[in-house]
Amino acid sequence: MNSKRKKIPHNTIARLSLYLRELNLCEIEGKKSISSSNLAVATALTDTQVRKDLSHFGQFGISGTGYEVKQLKATIRSILGKDGILDVVLVGAGNLGSALLSYLGFTQEGIRIKHAFDIDTRKIGQTISSVKIRDIETMEELIKKEGIKIAILTVPAFSAQKITEILIKSGIKCVLNFAPIVLRVTNGTLVRNVDLSRELDFFSYFLKQRDNT
């Protein structure tokens, strides 16, 4: 492993995702190369930022024509560890969980929701976007058996902490948490929160500040 790669800041990683998305579009459109300024426009960043980010990973720019799409895409995919399919489980097949099953099934490249789990016997056995909803009682065994590392958590707040502990025991290392609660996890587990009510609180504050100036 190249030790340089460990120093990539989180914000750069977030931007690499954006570049990758744009490179995928370029490929669909049949473009062979893209300039740093076009990459900047597409990602609402500055030319300088794009050049700086990509300079972390060696020389891709070809003077006059820009970056070679195929090569840059392969490199970013490799940095992000997107070389194969990433298996994910989804826990909680309520309104939001069911929607994510449909949504992620169609839109995500390199991601596969392998299993969905719920506690509700009316849901268990149903299939959404080819993913079967299973009894949460079988979750720990199945995750362990298949070595899955990523979980999407769309359960109610009151059960989120307890389920997270089972997930960690099962070997899950990354949790994308939609429950409106701060999860307490052990070291070595990465939690990212999608917290809609916090986002809306930001808006509320922003509008209040605006009205008061």
Added chain:
Amino acid sequence: MNSKRKKIPHNTIARLSLYLRELNLCEIEGKKSISSSNLAVATALTDTQVRKDLSHFGQFGISGTGYEVKQLKATIRSILGKDGILDVVLVGAGNLGSALLSYLGFTQEGIRIKHAFDIDTRKIGQTISSVKIRDIETMEELIKKEGIKIAILTVPAFSAQKITEILIKSGIKCVLNFAPIVLRVTNGTLVRNVDLSRELDFFSYFLKQRDNT
């Protein structure tokens, strides 16, 4: 307006949301006060952080018993501008949009999705969680008429920029964007992105780093 309030950092605002949520739970449970250490445990923060955050807004702590729930809740609500109901429009009533209509209807305090819009004639006229889906052609007029400032955007990436421009023209100041695209907006518009594929890319990178150490 107290000028001190303008200096509250974004991260503090995000934490105020968490405190408010915990105070709501306290109120439901009939608790009259909460100590900074209990507030810290509930939000997975440190005692010091909680005290520091809340010290921005005057003295709430009562020696020995902690913070007075009702008073602190009212103050945080006021800081966040959550004094009344915040009206929101949702654009794009596909899988994710429909799920958010159901989900936000039940879980959000102080938020009301006033209207939903779609371009699909099969959806227009339907009602989800008491919200009627309307023709996107009527969007600009309705938002202007009602002075709504917040939009949730759950449309496909290819139409997101165009719709955002219409929203801004209509008077929208805050966009919660679920489309996997970087929106270009004018000054004075706040965009917050919920980007699931970027979150999953983070996980991918995290797992790769972990496997390489």
